Amino acid sequence: MAPGEVTERERLEEAARTILNALPGDAEKAVKIVGSKSIMVKAARGSVSVAQGFQDLLLEIYLARDGKIAVTSFKTPRLDDAAKIAARVVDKLEKSPLYAPLPEPSGSSSQAVDEKVATMVAEGDTAGLTSLLDPDRWGDISGMAELAVTTTVLTASNGAELTLEKTSFNGYTRIFGREFRSGQWSWVSTRFDEKLAEEAIRTAKQLAEECSKLPEEVPEPGSYRLLLSPMVGGNLLEIVASSLLAGSVLLGFSMFSHNKPGDRIASDALTLSSTPLDDELPGYSMFDDEGVATRDIAAIENGVLKTFLHNTKTARLMGAETTGNAGWILPRLFNLQVDPGDISPDNVYEALGDGLYLTNNWYTRLQNYLEGRFSTVLRDAVIRVRNGKPVSCTPGYKLRLAGSLKDLIINVEAAGSKPYNIMWWEVNRPFKLPHIIVASSPGIEVRRG
Amino acid sequence: MKSGENSRYDFYPPDPVLLEKLVEKALDKGASYAEARFHARLGDSVLVVNDRVVGGGFEIEEGVAFRVIVDGALGFASTSLLSEESLDSVVDHAVSIARSSSRGFRKKVGMSEERLGQAQYSLKVKKDFRNLELEDKASIVLEYSKSLESKSVDLKAKTFSYSDVLEAKLIITSDGGNIESIIPRVSIFYNIAAEHGDRRANKWGHLAGSGGLELVGELGLESMLKDDVNSLEVNLVKAEPSPKGVMDVIISPEIVGLALHESIGHPSEADRVMGREAAQAGLSYRMWLDGRIGSSKVTVADDPTVPGSYGFYLYDDEAVPARERILINKGELAELLHSRTTAYSFGVQSNGAARAMNYRSEPIVRMSNTYLKPGDMRFEELLEDVKEGIYMKSYMEWNIDEFRLVARYVGLEAYLIKNGRIVKPVRDTVLEIPTESFYSKIDGVGKDLRFYAGICGKGEPPQPLPVWMGGPHVRVRDVRVG
Numbered sequence: 001m002a003p004g005e006v007t008e009r010e011r012l013e014e015a016a017r018t019i020l021n022a023l024p025g026d027a028e029k030a031v032k033i034v035g036s037k038s039i040m041v042k043a044a045r046g047s048v049s050v051a052q053g054f055q056d057l058l059l060e061i062y063l064a065r066d067g068k069i070a071v072t073s074f075k076t077p078r079l080d081d082a083a084k085i086a087a088r089v090v091d092k093l094e095k096s097p098l099y100a101p102l103p104e105p106s107g108s109s110s111q112a113v114d115e116k117v118a119t120m121v122a123e124g125d126t127a128g129l130t131s132l133l134d135p136d137r138w139g140d141i142s143g144m145a146e147l148a149v150t151t152t153v154l155t156a157s158n159g160a161e162l163t164l165e166k167t168s169f170n171g172y173t174r175i176f177g178r179e180f181r182s183g184q185w186s187w188v189s190t191r192f193d194e195k196l197a198e199e200a201i202r203t204a205k206q207l208a209e210e211c212s213k214l215p216e217e218v219p220e221p222g223s224y225r226l227l228l229s230p231m232v233g234g235n236l237l238e239i240v241a242s243s244l245l246a247g248s249v250l251l252g253f254s255m256f257s258h259n260k261p262g263d264r265i266a267s268d269a270l271t272l273s274s275t276p277l278d279d280e281l282p283g284y285s286m287f288d289d290e291g292v293a294t295r296d297i298a299a300i301e302n303g304v305l306k307t308f309l310h311n312t313k314t315a316r317l318m319g320a321e322t323t324g325n326a327g328w329i330l331p332r333l334f335n336l337q338v339d340p341g342d343i344s345p346d347n348v349y350e351a352l353g354d355g356l357y358l359t360n361n362w363y364t365r366l367q368n369y370l371e372g373r374f375s376t377v378l379r380d381a382v383i384r385v386r387n388g389k390p391v392s393c394t395p396g397y398k399l400r401l402a403g404s405l406k407d408l409i410i411n412v413e414a415a416g417s418k419p420y421n422i423m424w425w426e427v428n429r430p431f432k433l434p435h436i437i438v439a440s441s442p443g444i445e446v447r448r449g
Numbered sequence: 450m451k452s453g454e455n456s457r458y459d460f461y462p463p464d465p466v467l468l469e470k471l472v473e474k475a476l477d478k479g480a481s482y483a484e485a486r487f488h489a490r491l492g493d494s495v496l497v498v499n500d501r502v503v504g505g506g507f508e509i510e511e512g513v514a515f516r517v518i519v520d521g522a523l524g525f526a527s528t529s530l531l532s533e534e535s536l537d538s539v540v541d542h543a544v545s546i547a548r549s550s551s552r553g554f555r556k557k558v559g560m561s562e563e564r565l566g567q568a569q570y571s572l573k574v575k576k577d578f579r580n581l582e583l584e585d586k587a588s589i590v591l592e593y594s595k596s597l598e599s600k601s602v603d604l605k606a607k608t609f610s611y612s613d614v615l616e617a618k619l620i621i622t623s624d625g626g627n628i629e630s631i632i633p634r635v636s637i638f639y640n641i642a643a644e645h646g647d648r649r650a651n652k653w654g655h656l657a658g659s660g661g662l663e664l665v666g667e668l669g670l671e672s673m674l675k676d677d678v679n680s681l682e683v684n685l686v687k688a689e690p691s692p693k694g695v696m697d698v699i700i701s702p703e704i705v706g707l708a709l710h711e712s713i714g715h716p717s718e719a720d721r722v723m724g725r726e727a728a729q730a731g732l733s734y735r736m737w738l739d740g741r742i743g744s745s746k747v748t749v750a751d752d753p754t755v756p757g758s759y760g761f762y763l764y765d766d767e768a769v770p771a772r773e774r775i776l777i778n779k780g781e782l783a784e785l786l787h788s789r790t791t792a793y794s795f796g797v798q799s800n801g802a803a804r805a806m807n808y809r810s811e812p813i814v815r816m817s818n819t820y821l822k823p824g825d826m827r828f829e830e831l832l833e834d835v836k837e838g839i840y841m842k843s844y845m846e847w848n849i850d851e852f853r854l855v856a857r858y859v860g861l862e863a864y865l866i867k868n869g870r871i872v873k874p875v876r877d878t879v880l881e882i883p884t885e886s887f888y889s890k891i892d893g894v895g896k897d898l899r900f901y902a903g904i905c906g907k908g909e910p911p912q913p914l915p916v917w918m919g920g921p922h923v924r925v926r927d928v929r930v931g
Binding site for chain 1: 496503504506508531532535539542545547556582587606607608644651724726729732809846848850852854857859
C-alpha cells in the first residue's frame, strides 16, 4: 500500500464516526459497518456449476431513546439517508420491555487475517477453489468452496470504537459412490488451510467408498447405540445451543424454558461452549454488538446448565449478567464447541461396539420447541457396526432419526479425541466438535423413512 | 422506474443506459451472454412479544447482480456499491471469475432461446403500507396479540413479527430482455407457546401475500389465530394418544399445501433433476421416475400469476413471461420447473421459474404458488364413508428425504373419525408416507381451495424465497398412521 493511502478499515471507521455524529445527540446510539468481499465456486456431479463473487457494505444503526429501541439496516451506499431514517423510526415505537442502557465498552479490536485469503479474494482468483474440487481427483463430487474477507467497525455512544478484520475459508463436499451411496463432510477456518479442506473432502470420499463396498442393510426401526459424526452432532447441538439463548426462552422457542442454571440437563460427558475467542473459526470476535468483551463460556459444563447466553437486555430481564453474546435486541451465537473426549479417531467403531454410525443428516424440524422433540432425515452413509466392525451400509435418505433432544444430550456417553471444524448448509455457526457416542435410549429412535 | 412516495421507501436504481452499456462491455470482453439486475428490497419490521413492542426497524438492501457466460462457464458477481466505477468492476469480476473457473466446467452452461419480455409493471394495492408509520403497523399486530386468550391453557409466550417489503427490480439481458417491476409484500409471523399441567406445545403461523395492508384482513389473520389457539387447547387439554395402524386420513389444506410443496414442487425443479443441488437442497425422484404418480383426481399446478399471492410475479428474473405450470396432470407427472439454463440443458423452453432472493443471488429454479386443483366434494362428503380414520387439521413438524420419496407430518390438531363422524381429538398423529402412496391413494378432493404462506429454502448462499402452498381437503385411503 502506498504511503498515505487510506485502508479499508480506516475508510469504514471514518464512515461510522460520521454517521454516529449525524444521529440525534439525545439518544443512545451505535453504528456497525461490515465491509465484505468473497468468492465461491460451486460444483455439482463432477462439474463446476457456477463461480460467484460478492462485494457488500452493511450498515446497521442501533438507536434507543426514551426506552424505545430501533435497529435499522442498510445494504446500500446511501449512508447519507441512514441517520435520518433511523431517527425517524425510533420515534415511532413504544417503550421496549427489553430496554437496558448500553453498557461500558470492554471489548477490544482484533485481527484474524490470512493474507493469502485476502489476496485470492482481492484478485477474484477462483482457480484455486476450482482445482480443490477437481473431479479427476475426487470423482463424482458436489459442493462448494468459499473465501471471504470482512472488516467490522463498531462505534457507539458508550465510547466503543472497535474493529475486527478477519478472513474465512469454508466449504463442504459430497461425493457419490455406487447407487447414490455418498459421503459428505465440511471444513471451516479463518485461514486458507488446504490440508484441512483436503482432509474433509477425503473423508467424504472414504465414506462414499466404504458405504459402496459394504453390503446394504436397512436397519430395523428402533433404538440403537449411535455414533454421531461431527456433521450430525453439529446440526443437533446447534439447536441445543440456540435453545440456550435467552432470546429463545423469551420468544417461546426454548426447550430449557423451565430450567435454571445449576440444573443437570445433559450427561457429564457433554460440555457445550460458546467460543468467540477461538480465532481459528470465523465466528471469532473480541467484542459483541454492545461493545462488551466476548468470552469463551461453557453454557453446559459436564452436563450442568451453567448459564443462558445473554446480552445486557435479556440479562436485566432475567436477573443475570451479560455473557458477551449481544445482538442488539436479542443475543446471538458466535463460534460453538463441544469438548473432546478420549476416543482416538482410529477407535471410534470399537468404542461404538454395536450400533449405527450416522455420518450426516438434513432437514431437522422441531415437533415441539418447548419439549425439544424433533425428527431429522439421515443423509449420506449410515454404517451398521457390530462388534466394533463396519458390516453394512445404507444411504441415509432411507432412514429418519426422531425423538427428544433432551434425551439425546442426557444420553451422551463419550466423545472422540479429535475435534473437527464444521460448518455447512445445516450447521450455520462455525462449530468445533468431535464424534459423539449416544447410548441407546427409548427416547431416540431410528425409523425407516 | 419510480421511487416510493415516502422517503424511507425510495430506491435509487442506476441509469438503465449504464446497465445496458455494462452488458455490452461484458460481450466485448468475450461473454456469450450477459445479464444485469438492479434489485432493491426496502421495508419496516416490528417485533412484539407478550403484548409489548420489543423493537423495530427499517431495512434497505439494494445492489446490482451481474451474470455472464464465458466459454460455457457461468460467472456471477454482485455489489451493493452502486457507483459507476463499482459497477464497471463488477462486470470485470463476473467475467474474470467465470474465465478462471472455466476449466472446471465439464458440463458447459447455455441459455435457452426465448421470447423475452420488455415490460414495466407495478402491483397496485388498496392500503399502501408506505403511508403508515411504524407505530401504526405495531398497533395492528398489538391488537391481534392482545386479543389472544384461552380459558383452558396458559399462553406462556406470544411472539409476533411484522414486516413489509417493497421489492423493485430492473433486469436487462444481452438478448433483449428488459423488465422493470415493483412488488410490495406484507408478512406476519407468529409463535404461540402454551402450557397445560406438565404438557407444553407451540404453534407458529405465517400470514403473507403480495399487496398492501388489506391482506391482513383479506387473508384472515383473526381466524388463523383463533384456529391456532384452538389447536393448542385441543392438543394439550382434550386429545388422547392417536391410534396406530392402517386407516383413512382426511388432510386439511394446510397440510396438503405443504405436502405438495415438498413432494411435488421440489422434485419438479429441473436443476435438482440435473443434480445441481446435490450437495445442498438434494436430488429428485424425477431423475428416474416418470409417468403416473397419483390418482386421476390429482392435478397440481405452480402459478406465479395468482393475484395477491406471496410468490407473485409476471416475469421471472431472466425476463421470461410467467405462466401456470402443470406439474401433475390427472395423476401423470407433467412439466418440470425451468430456468433458461436448465431449459437449455433439457432442450426445451423455459417456463419462467428463475427467481433470485436479492441482488446477492443468482436466479435459480424456484417454485412460486404450488397448489392442488380443487375437486367438487364438500368436507362432509369426504367424511361420510370413512369407517375409521383420522382428520389431520394442523401440523407441528414435517420433513422429507432429499429424493422426496418419503415424508413425515406430525399432527397438532387431529381427530378420530368413526363411521363418517368426528368423535374425539387425538394427539401426536404421525403420518410417514411414501410420495407415490400418498398421491395414488387420494380418492376424494374437496372444493375448498385455501393457500398458506411459506418461505422456501434453496441455493448457496441460501436463498429463502416467498411462496404460497395450498389445496383443498383431501381423503387418502388406507395409509399407515404411527
